[in-house]
Amino acid sequence: MSDDAFDTIMRSLDPPMVVVTTAFEGEQAGCLVGFHAQSSIEPRRCAVWLSKANRTYRIAVRATSLAVHFLTSADHDLAAHFGGLTGDEVDKFADLAVGLTEEGVPLLTACPHRVLLRRTSLMDEGGDHVCFVGEPVDAVSSGPFVPLRLSAVSDVHPGHAADDC
Numbered sequence: 001m002s003d004d005a006f007d008t009i010m011r012s013l014d015p016p017m018v019v020v021t022t023a024f025e026g027e028q029a030g031c032l033v034g035f036h037a038q039s040s041i042e043p044r045r046c047a048v049w050l051s052k053a054n055r056t057y058r059i060a061v062r063a064t065s066l067a068v069h070f071l072t073s074a075d076h077d078l079a080a081h082f083g084g085l086t087g088d089e090v091d092k093f094a095d096l097a098v099g100l101t102e103e104g105v106p107l108l109t110a111c112p113h114r115v116l117l118r119r120t121s122l123m124d125e126g127g128d129h130v131c132f133v134g135e136p137v138d139a140v141s142s143g144p145f146v147p148l149r150l151s152a153v154s155d156v157h158p159g160h161a162a163d164d165c
């Protein structure tokens with residue numbers, strides 16, 4: 001198998017970026033995520049894949065809810081904040097306007113396009129990322145938007161490399 005060909009194909013897809021937030025017993029977490037997708041039409045389901053190296057993963061495995069914030073082409077700085085910093089070292093929410101769900105999951109006021117997921121299943125097939133599937137229990141959007149894509153955040157270096165774990 002050619003890793004180069006595989007990587008070329010995946011990079012060419014230029015996926016849209018999201019910020020996934022979660023919380024458990026008052027601890028908040030969130031990170032930039034490129035691995036995500038709608039995973040069922042009826043019933044509607046969404047999946048996100050979180051790196052075992054990330055603090056967000058460690059909170060998410062204990063949490064029941066995840067908020068998926070869909071970034072727009074104007075959100076580069078937010079992507080750098082959530083993708084370039086780790087909650088192991090800084091409080092990413094300290095200077096941000098956030099609302100809270102009933103479970104205390106932070107909702108980023110700056111992001112008008114988001115889906116709140118109640119986790120339905122989790123799959124760890126032994127790789128460096130774990131799949132979280134959830135039922136959308138709330139969704140808000142201010143209308144059609146241009147997503148922030150992977151190619152626009154190539155300058156952001158992950159706060160945790162996937163092989164940190």
Ligand SMILES: Cc1cc2nc3c(=O)[nH]c(=O)nc-3n(C[C@H](O)[C@H](O)[C@H](O)COP(=O)(O)O)c2cc1C
Nearest residue numbers: 032034035050051054055056085086087158159160
């Ligand atoms: C372009 C880009 C894409 C990323 N995609 C993912 C992803 O799909 N899943 C994930 O768990 N982390 C992903 N990361 C890494 C995390 O966003 C990053 O390591 C973050 O600092 C982790 O923060 P935390 O330790 O507070 O959770 C990505 C980072 C970048 C820069």
